[in-house]
Amino acid sequence: MPKSPISSIAALALTAALVAPGSAHAQGSITIPTPGAMALIKEADLKADLFAMAGDAMRGREAGTLDEMRASMWTAEQLRKFGVQPMGDDGTYFQWFNMRRTRISTASSSVRIGGKPFALWTDATPTSNNEGDIVGTTVFAGDGSDETIDVRGRVAVVTLRPTSEGTRTTVNTPEYRAVRQGLTVAANRMQQRGAAAVIIVADTLGDRMFDAVAKLQSRGGYTVIGGANRFAPAGGGGRGAGAGAGGRGAGGRGGAAPATLPPRPVPVIMVRSQLLSQLRQDGQGAEIHIKTEQFDTPSVNIIGVVRGTDPKLRDEYVVFSSHQDHDGVRYTVDGDSIWNGADDNGSTSVAMFAIARAWVKQPSKRSALFIYHGAEERGLLGSLWHAAHPVVPLAQMVAVLNGDMIGRNHPDTASILGVQPPHRNSSDLVGMALEANRRTGKFVLDSIWDRPTHPEGWYFRSDHVPYARLNVPALMYSTNLHNDYHTPRDNPDRIDYPKLTRMTQWMYLTGWFAGNSAKRPTIDPGFQLER
Numbered sequence: 001m002p003k004s005p006i007s008s009i010a011a012l013a014l015t016a017a018l019v020a021p022g023s024a025h026a027q028g029s030i031t032i033p034t035p036g037a038m039a040l041i042k043e044a045d046l047k048a049d050l051f052a053m054a055g056d057a058m059r060g061r062e063a064g065t066l067d068e069m070r071a072s073m074w075t076a077e078q079l080r081k082f083g084v085q086p087m088g089d090d091g092t093y094f095q096w097f098n099m100r101r102t103r104i105s106t107a108s109s110s111v112r113i114g115g116k117p118f119a120l121w122t123d124a125t126p127t128s129n130n131e132g133d134i135v136g137t138t139v140f141a142g143d144g145s146d147e148t149i150d151v152r153g154r155v156a157v158v159t160l161r162p163t164s165e166g167t168r169t170t171v172n173t174p175e176y177r178a179v180r181q182g183l184t185v186a187a188n189r190m191q192q193r194g195a196a197a198v199i200i201v202a203d204t205l206g207d208r209m210f211d212a213v214a215k216l217q218s219r220g221g222y223t224v225i226g227g228a229n230r231f232a233p234a235g236g237g238g239r240g241a242g243a244g245a246g247g248r249g250a251g252g253r254g255g256a257a258p259a260t261l262p263p264r265p266v267p268v269i270m271v272r273s274q275l276l277s278q279l280r281q282d283g284q285g286a287e288i289h290i291k292t293e294q295f296d297t298p299s300v301n302i303i304g305v306v307r308g309t310d311p312k313l314r315d316e317y318v319v320f321s322s323h324q325d326h327d328g329v330r331y332t333v334d335g336d337s338i339w340n341g342a343d344d345n346g347s348t349s350v351a352m353f354a355i356a357r358a359w360v361k362q363p364s365k366r367s368a369l370f371i372y373h374g375a376e377e378r379g380l381l382g383s384l385w386h387a388a389h390p391v392v393p394l395a396q397m398v399a400v401l402n403g404d405m406i407g408r409n410h411p412d413t414a415s416i417l418g419v420q421p422p423h424r425n426s427s428d429l430v431g432m433a434l435e436a437n438r439r440t441g442k443f444v445l446d447s448i449w450d451r452p453t454h455p456e457g458w459y460f461r462s463d464h465v466p467y468a469r470l471n472v473p474a475l476m477y478s479t480n481l482h483n484d485y486h487t488p489r490d491n492p493d494r495i496d497y498p499k500l501t502r503m504t505q506w507m508y509l510t511g512w513f514a515g516n517s518a519k520r521p522t523i524d525p526g527f528q529l530e531r
């Protein structure tokens with residue numbers, strides 16, 4: 001991330017402009033003193049905890065594996081050591097929930113081309129969960145651009161054209177993203193033209209990424225049944241509304257059904273480049289049988305509380321939020337296959353340890369909840385679940401302070417998301433965060449990430465979203481994307497610990513203001529997310 005050119009005056013002007021006029025907590029109006037306990041936030045503790053949480057021994061903490069369970073037990077044990085009380089199920093730190101997994105069934109799926117069987121995942125890899133039983137003949141459609149080739153009802157063979165056009169940084173090897181995007185473009189094109197199934201022949205880059213595509217596709221998709229609506233309308237539903245169906249509404253976002261119905265999803269297979277000469281011949285026999293299997297697998301949120309000191313305010317809660325999971329053991333990149341997730345999101349998880357140490361020593365008037373959401377990388381599943389099954393009523397949550405990736409990039413810049421409309425849902429809370437920054441990290445705020453136009457859609461990619469949608473004041477702290485994001489290179493030795501310490505102080509002090517202010521942060525009238 002290049003050094004932000006923003007001058008301090010411009011930054012201050014921008015900062016000042018970020019608080020809605022007339023907000024009760026405009027900058028400088030907050031007179032709550034900085035507590036002495038902030039000194040308990042120590043760089044050495046952050047470093048030691050992060051090397052423990054994101055070291056290779058934790059194997060990337062993938063949801064749905066023993067590794068997330070081990071990391072969750074370890075996290076709860078830290079909270080217990082600090083004196084944070086359990087707030088999960090049955091007096092424990094754990095709120096259990098099931099993830100629903102849907103993946104291709106290797107046992108019930110098969111591919112035969114030209115009478116020859118192809119081993120699933122090694123010779124031929126499905127590139128989606130689309131099911132089908134197709135027995136037909138192939139037609140070669142080249143790179144797919146020649147629309148005169150009739151593929152209707154046939155098994156269309158098309159060559160892969162990797163492209164980075166229209167890709168978001170999900171898995172951060174650009175080669176993988178380009179191949180994935182090329183597969184999507186080719187498959188959509190052939191489906192639009194009525195193919196019964198699609199065989200995509202890899203090019204050299206496709207060959208190189210073949211195992212990565214197979215490995216990730218074989219994991220399948222995840223959702224949470226009974227979680228908050230992923231796309232519940234914001235502002236309209238009010239607190240507690242929208243709990244229930246975790247699936248998508250008709251038309252994706254609950255809008256009217258689109259004019260042209262999307263093509264019927266058909267099985268799509270990628271094969272290696274050496275098959276090209278054979279598959280150029282039209283009329284090859286092809287038998288493609290793709291079946292999926294669905295099953296539940298457990299994940300867990302870890303929840304602790306530090307009770308407030310004020311009898312009137314202690315039933316209101318400031319929520320600190322992170323996710324303990326990451327991407328586990330995946331395909332090898334430069335000899336390393338453990339995706340450690342030090343910045344994502346070990347950084348916020350250990351920041352919350354430091355905040356908890358200080359909070360236990362000097363609690364605020366309101367209570368503080370520490371929530372580690374499980375299975376965030378699988379689609380915000382833990383926060384969708386908790387937002388629908390909150391351990392305290394959403395109406396009693398005065399602020400959700402979520403962090404995601406707070407330990408990298410330029411030492412003097414950082415972002416806070418949920419600060420600019422349409423993402424801002426509480427100017428009061430924004431005012432508290434800006435004042436806290438002024439007293440702690442003094443970061444120059446990089447505001448582009450919070451814009452609805454940002455290509456990465458960063459605001460929508462972490463655990464504050466389900467709460468914001470249900471009208472809980474919410475913010476996300478981040479130092480944003482970098483080249484090691486979602487790769488095995490996101491290691492503890494690449495974290496900027498002095499910066500992480502300042503980010504931790506920033507989150508802490510914002511929470512302290514929300515935990516002690518006479519007036520709790522309120523929701524801005526008319527709050528409405530753009531999607």
Ligand SMILES: [Zn+2]
Binds near residue numbers: 404
């Ligand atoms: Zn994350």
